[in-house]
Amino acid sequence: MQPSIGKGRKAKDFWKQGEPFVWLTGAAMALTVALTLILVTVVLWNALPVFWPSAVAEFHPLVGVYDRDGSLTTKVERLAKQAREAINARSEELGTVKELYASTWARFERQYDKEQQVEGGEVFPALREAWVLKHTVAELRGSEQLADIGATVADDGTVTLDDGTQRLDNGTIVLPDGGPRLEPDGKLLLPEGAVVASSGNFELGVLPGVEIPLISSTGPVDVARLNVTVPLLGPDRSPKQGDPGPGGEPITRIGDDGRLETTVLGEYVESTTNRQTGVTSWKYKVGNREFGPAFQWIAIHRIGEITYPEDAFVLNRAKNLDFFGFFERLETPSFDVPEEGPPIDRVKRALAKARTMFNEQVEPLKDEEQDAAKQLQNTVKYELLNAEYRLKQLKRRGEGDSDQAAAVKKKIASLRDREKELTNESDVVTRKRMQREKEVRRNVAIFRTATGAEMTIPLVDIVRPFSPNRMGFGEKVGHYIAKIWELLSTNPREANQDGGLFPAIFGTVLMVFLMAITCFPLGVLAGIYLGEYAKEGPLVKTVRIAVNNLAGIPSIVYGIFGLGFFIYICGGALDQWLYPARVDASEPVLGQACILWASLTLGLLTIPVVIVSTEEALRTIPRGIRESSYALGSTKFQTLCRVLIPMSSPGMMTGFILAMARAAGEVAPLMITGATIDAGIPLNNVFPFLHLNRQFMHLGYHVYHISCKVPNVEATKPMVYVTTLLLLAIVLTLSSVAIWLRSSMQKRYQTRGI
16 A cells, blocks of 8 residues: 555655655556566567468559550640649749748748857757748748739748649649649649659559549549559550569459559558558568569558458478469479369378478488588598698708608698598589489479469478468467477578577577576675675775676677687687697687687676675675574684575575576677577587587577568568567576575575574
C-alpha cells in the first residue's frame, strides 16, 4: 500500500520521513518493469510468428492501360494543351507573383538568421519557416504590384489571382475550380484522371473505388485522389500476353477495356499508409530472387482480385532463399516416383529419394575429401613448414652443406612427394564426387512462376517444400516445430539470411563459460584480498577507485586492449615460443583473433563487477561472526574458507550473474577479438578436440551483421528478431541457473540474529 499524507499530518513531516523517495523508488521500479515487458513483448510478437506457414495469395496488379484506338491519348493531349494555354495566358502575372514571393521570402530568411546570430540563439527550422512565412504574407498583402494584378494572399502563403488561379507556396500552380495542377517539376495533373509527366509521357490515375481505371467521363475527379498512376500506352505499342510491361513486369492479362495486368504470388508481410497522399500499400514476400526483388510494395489501388490457390508451392532452398510458384512435373532419371497423390506428396517422395541417393553416393566422397584435406593441413603441411624452418636455421648458421642439412632436405623432398600424392588422391576423389553430384542433380522438379516462367530446381537444393494453402492446423504445427529444430541444430546458409544458428548458439555458450572460468575466480580472489587482507592506505584506495572506474569504461576500449595485449603481445609471444615455423610462414596459431582471446577480454571487462560484489558481500557479514570463529581457535584462513566465503557466496553469485548477463550480450569487443559471420564450431575429432585458437560465431554479432551489413534487409528482419529471442533465452537460462544456485546457497548458509 502506497504511503500517503494522513489526516492532520503536516507536509513537512511527510518530507522529513522520506516518503516522497519511497514514491519515486516505486515509480522507478514500475517504469523499469514496464519497459522490460514492452521489450520482451516486442521481441516475442515479431519472433514467434516467423516460422508459421502463412497463406500465399495470388493477385493481379495493374501495370498499364492500352489505348487501342488512340482516343484516350488524343483526349489527354487536348486537355493538357488547354491547361498549358490557360497557364501561359497568366504567365506574366504568375511570373510577377513568383519573383516577388521568392525575393520577399529570401529577405526575411536573411533577417531571421541575422537576428539569431546577434542574439546568440539557435535556429530551429520549424520556427524559422513559420516566422518567415508570417512576415512574407504580411508584406505581400501590402504590395502594390499584387494589388495591380488583383491578387490576394492567404495565411498559408497561397496567392490567388483575380480569375481564381492559385500559386501555392511550394510553387505549384492550380487553375480555377479544382482544375489542372502544374507541379514544380513540370508534371501536369488533370482533373479528368490523367497525368502528363515532365517527360511528356501519359499516365492514368488509379482511383479508389473505380473498377476501370480510365479517364472519368462523369465529371471532374479530385486531384488529391490521383495518388497512384499507371502508364498509358498508345496504339503504336501493341502489348501481348507474356510481353514485358512498362515497368518490366510480364503482362499476364489484357482486359477488353485496355487494362494490362501482371500476376503476383506471395505472402503478405505488412501494410503502410503514406500520410501525404493517403495511399495504402501492402508488402508481399514474393521470393524468386532470380527474377527480381524478393519483396514488393504494391498499392492496393492497383490490386485486382485476390485468390488463395491450393496448389501454390513454397520452397525453402539452399540457395537464393524461397521460391513461390506452381508445380509442373518431375524429371528423375535416376529413380522412379509414383505419380499418385497430390503434387506436394510427389515432390516430398522424390526429395526423399534424392537425399538418400546424395547421402549414399556423395557424402562418403565428401568425407574422403575432408580427411585428405585434414591430413594435408594438419600433418604434411606443418611438418613441411617445420622442416623448411629448420633448414633456414641451418643455413643462417652456415651449416647448409652439413649432413644434418642433407637429412632435412631429404625429409623435405619426402614430404613434398607425400603432399603431391595426397593432392592427386584428393583430386581424383573430387572429380569422382563432382561426377556423382552431377548425376544426383539431374533429378529435378520443374515449377512455374505466377507469370508463367518455368524454373528448374534440383531436388537436392530444396530444403523443405510445402503448400501452405492446403495445410491444416496440425500440419502447420508440425512445420513450425521442424523449423525451430532446424534453427537450433543446423548451420546458417545464404549469407546468414536463412537456415540454423547452431554455431552461433554453441559459440555464445562456450564463450560465456570460458569467460566465467577466467573472470569469476580472479574477481573473487581480488575481492577477498581487498576486503580481508589489504591494509587501508593510499594504494588500496587508489586500487578501489580504479576498479570502480573500470566498471564504467566502454566495452570497445576493452576490445582494443584485448587486440593489443592478448592477441599481439601474449599470442605473438606464445607463437614465437611454441610455433616459430608457423610465424616464419606468416601463419599464426595464437597470435590471431580467436575465441580464447575474446573470452579473456570479456572476462577482463566483467572482473570489476565481481570484485566489487565480492568485497561488498564480505563487508555485510557481522564482525561478531569473525570474532566468534577466532575465539574457537580458528585461524584467519580457516575462518575465511569455512565461514566467510560460504556466507558471502550468495553476494558473490549476484556479481557473477550481472557479469555473465553483460558479457553474453556484448558485441563491440568481439568484433575485434574473434567473432566472425561464418565459422563452424571449434570442436572436432582432431587433438586437442576443442580448438580455442579459432574464430567463432556469436548471437549478438550475428544480430549486428544481419541487421546492418546484409543488403537484403527485408529478408533478414525476421531472423533478427529470432536471433534476439534466442540470445535473450540463453541469457535468461544461464541467469536462472545461477539464481537457483544463489538461492540454494542462501538457504544453506543464511544466519539469524540471536
